[in-house]
Amino acid sequence: MRTSLQELLDELDVLLADGATGTNYFEMGLTSGEPPEFWNDLYPERVQSLHQQFVDAGADIILTNTFGCNPSRLALHNAQDRCFELAKRAAELAGEVAANAPRRVVVAGSVGPTGELFEPLGALTHDAAVAMFETEIQGLKAGGADVAWIETMSAAEELRAAAQAAINCDMPYVATCSFDTAGRTMMGMLPEALVGVFASMSVQPSAVGANCGVGASDILVSLLAMTAADAPVNFVSKGNCGVPRFAGTEIVYSGTPALMGEYAELAANAGAKIVGGCCGTSPEHLASMRKHLDAHVAGERPTIETIVVAIGPLANQAPAQDAVPRERRRRSS
Numbered sequence: 001m002r003t004s005l006q007e008l009l010d011e012l013d014v015l016l017a018d019g020a021t022g023t024n025y026f027e028m029g030l031t032s033g034e035p036p037e038f039w040n041d042l043y044p045e046r047v048q049s050l051h052q053q054f055v056d057a058g059a060d061i062i063l064t065n066t067f068g069c070n071p072s073r074l075a076l077h078n079a080q081d082r083c084f085e086l087a088k089r090a091a092e093l094a095g096e097v098a099a100n101a102p103r104r105v106v107v108a109g110s111v112g113p114t115g116e117l118f119e120p121l122g123a124l125t126h127d128a129a130v131a132m133f134e135t136e137i138q139g140l141k142a143g144g145a146d147v148a149w150i151e152t153m154s155a156a157e158e159l160r161a162a163a164q165a166a167i168n169c170d171m172p173y174v175a176t177c178s179f180d181t182a183g184r185t186m187m188g189m190l191p192e193a194l195v196g197v198f199a200s201m202s203v204q205p206s207a208v209g210a211n212c213g214v215g216a217s218d219i220l221v222s223l224l225a226m227t228a229a230d231a232p233v234n235f236v237s238k239g240n241c242g243v244p245r246f247a248g249t250e251i252v253y254s255g256t257p258a259l260m261g262e263y264a265e266l267a268a269n270a271g272a273k274i275v276g277g278c279c280g281t282s283p284e285h286l287a288s289m290r291k292h293l294d295a296h297v298a299g300e301r302p303t304i305e306t307i308v309v310a311i312g313p314l315a316n317q318a319p320a321q322d323a324v325p326r327e328r329r330r331r332s333s
Contacts, residue, residue: 002095003104005147005172005206008060009234014268014293017061017108017238017276018054019286023253025050035077037069040089047090051097053283055105058290061274062098062105063149064090064140067112071132083132084139091143108149108174109140111162118157126161133165141169148173151211151238154185156197167203174274175205176236178212179222182316191225195233209236212278214315215243216255216263220270220307221314227271234273239263241280243315253280254312257288262310264289269299 008015025036028046039047051062069087071080079086091109098105114132116124137148148166150173153159159175166173177185177194184190189197194208210222219239227235242255255263260277267275275293277285308314 001101001104002098002144002146003106005061005106005108005174008104008106009206009273012060014272014296015060015274016058016264016286016290016293017236017274018051018059018063019057019277019281019283020241020279021050021063021065021067021110023251023280024282035068035074035079036065037067037074037086037090038077038079040065040086040093044089044093047093048097051094054286055097055101057283057287058294059276059286060104060106061108061276062094063108063110063151064094064143064145066090066110066136066140067151069110069139070112070114070136072114072116073112083135084142087136087139088143091140091145095144106147107145108147109137109145109171111136111140111148111150111166112152113154113158118155126157129158129161130165130168133162134168137165137169137171141171145171147171147206150175152176152178154178154189155187156189156193159197160201163198163201163203163205167201172203172206174207174209174236176209176211176238179210179219180213183218183222183225191222192228194226195229195231207234207236207274209238209272209274211236211238211276212240215240215312216259217307217311217314218316220263220266220302220311221304223267223270223272224302224304235271236274236276237267237270237272238274238276238278239267240278241282241285242312244279255280255285257285259311260285261288261292264292265296265299266302266307266310268293268296270302
């Protein structure tokens with residue numbers, strides 16, 4: 001059955017968000033360079049199949065197949081005019097799965113970055129970015145999404161533009177960054193600075209946090225930095241399934257279902273209100289996370305040392321010669 005994010009935030013201790021989109025779609029036949037958003041039209045049964053698998057695994061929140069569904073990204077495939085249409089269809093597909101679920105499930109509209117640089121480093125202006133995000137969020141809202149899920153961001157300017165677009169569309173929003181560059185975003189933002197990005201906004205986010213990145217241990221350390229101030233904010237941790245590595249020509253992730261279960265418990269103890277998986281996280285991984293969260297008893301706040309013992313070393317402190325370059329990865333929640 002359908003519900004709102006706010007309702008679940010008010011009633012549940014920890015919410016479970018879904019796992020990877022892109023990496024699971026590759027298992028289902030997506031080819032390199034093919035926009036996943038086109039599947040909303042071409043293969044709706046595949047899109048709904050993944051949503052259903054995540055719901056069956058225990059997800060409270062499912063994200064629409066719209067990570068790259070803004071005019072800037074779609075222009076790479078001469079589909080910039082299809083933004084509203086594809087976003088609306090994606091929300092409808094997720095909504096049908098949520099409506100038929102035997103328990104309450106939230107449909108969150110995934111809103112990824114434009115891929116462009118803001119002035120003065122690039123040509124993108126605030127107003128142009130807001131307009132692009134508005135088109136996508138209007139489509140998500142028309143399709144029935146409950147909340148705009150702004151994710152994998154790296155620049156404060158882009159966060160504020162996407163947030164303003166959500167506010168203009170009268171949509172609640174969640175905002176997460178990828179802290180994948182020595183503990184910072186690609187544009188240099190530290191995790192502890194994220195909450196302050198929205199200080200001037202007329203509507204505050206429903207939750208903020210981290211997603212993607214370079215591994216479960218690293219995202220937990222980012223989460224510790226964000227929650228250190230004990231601010232009255234809901235925090236999100238939606239980490240990759242371990243660390244991505246090349247195995248021949250294939251990308252594989254080091255995380256096992258058991259590891260992701262341990263990660264989910266540590267994230268809850270570190271202050272996350274919403275826990276989920278990003279790149280590499282399968283329904284099997286998510287089912288383990290559900291099991292661990294259901295059995296979880298609140299424990300002590302973890303330290304970097306306890307995280308490393310339980311989950312493994314920090315990838316940002318390890319040799320990176322065989323790590324997957326950031327530009328080769330795509331958000332897969």
